[in-house]
Amino acid sequence: MTPAAVAGSVLAPIAAGGALLYYACSVPASQMLGPALVRGPAGGRNVVLTFDDGPAEPFTGQILDILRRYQVPATFFCCGKNVARLPDLVRRAQAEGHTLGNHTWSHPLLYFKSRRTIEDEIDRTQEIIERVAGHAPRVFRPPYGVRWFGLFPALGARNLTDVQWSDTGYDWKARLDGAAIARRALGKLRPGAVILLHDGREPREPGKVDASTTVAALPAIIDGARRAGLEFVPMESFLPDINAREINRDRQGNQARTRSGW
Ligand SMILES: [Zn+2]
Numbered sequence: 001m002t003p004a005a006v007a008g009s010v011l012a013p014i015a016a017g018g019a020l021l022y023y024a025c026s027v028p029a030s031q032m033l034g035p036a037l038v039r040g041p042a043g044g045r046n047v048v049l050t051f052d053d054g055p056a057e058p059f060t061g062q063i064l065d066i067l068r069r070y071q072v073p074a075t076f077f078c079c080g081k082n083v084a085r086l087p088d089l090v091r092r093a094q095a096e097g098h099t100l101g102n103h104t105w106s107h108p109l110l111y112f113k114s115r116r117t118i119e120d121e122i123d124r125t126q127e128i129i130e131r132v133a134g135h136a137p138r139v140f141r142p143p144y145g146v147r148w149f150g151l152f153p154a155l156g157a158r159n160l161t162d163v164q165w166s167d168t169g170y171d172w173k174a175r176l177d178g179a180a181i182a183r184r185a186l187g188k189l190r191p192g193a194v195i196l197l198h199d200g201r202e203p204r205e206p207g208k209v210d211a212s213t214t215v216a217a218l219p220a221i222i223d224g225a226r227r228a229g230l231e232f233v234p235m236e237s238f239l240p241d242i243n244a245r246e247i248n249r250d251r252q253g254n255q256a257r258t259r260s261g262w
Pocket residue numbers: 052053103107142143144202
């Protein structure tokens with residue numbers, strides 16, 4: 001064999017293994033390392049709205065105002081360190097009927113992280129959300145959607161479900177304005193979609209977070225989805241394994257209710 005052929009025979013399996021590993025860990029829809037909710041039933045007309053990386057001032061409050069005005073339920077995948085800084089916003093989201101999720105404490109990429117590190121990121125966040133909101137989350141989303149070995153056993157031991165996404169407005173891209181984010185979110189929106197947006201911008205420092213384009217896009221996304229005949233439902237509708245009453249037990253008497261009366 002020529003040196004190039006030898007190199008090829010050695011590198012090809014490595015490249016193939018690398019591609020498989022990349023798919024398993026990094027593609028949002030991958031189920032290879034463990035089960036994840038990527039989308040809900042395609043047969044109905046329901047969609048779920050999710051916000052990652054918050055809470056962050058003033059954007060989370062502005063988003064909550066819009067959700068209340070439009071009577072739309074959402075899920076907030078919070079970073080524990082942000083919950084510690086801004087607990088009132090988490091309490092407000094909870095009081096207004098939204099679902100709280102765990103998005104790790106410090107928003108690390110989970111590649112090559114030990115199970116112990118992963119568990120510490122999860123547990124610190126579970127604890128502070130439980131302290132602030134009265135119950136620990138049942139849903140988890142890894143930063144950047146990246147799964148790693150050890151994550152799924154850790155989630156299973158904590159009764160947490162991994163929720164990925166099937167649709168996004170790419171609102172973390174600085175060059176996109178609100179209209180462009182709404183166009184991207186609506187362009188391929190289908191029944192059963194789990195829509196990813198951001199009320200914060202981790203891992204940026206608090207003063208450098210700007211989620212104003214997401215705030216600007218949100219009314220157009222809600223209007224556009226409803227014009228297309230879609231209805232926003234709470235996360236629990238897509239997760240029949242999770243007892244909605246268990247999640248909602250602290251929601252009794254809350255004002256926010258959707259048209260479907262969840
Ligand atoms: Zn994130």
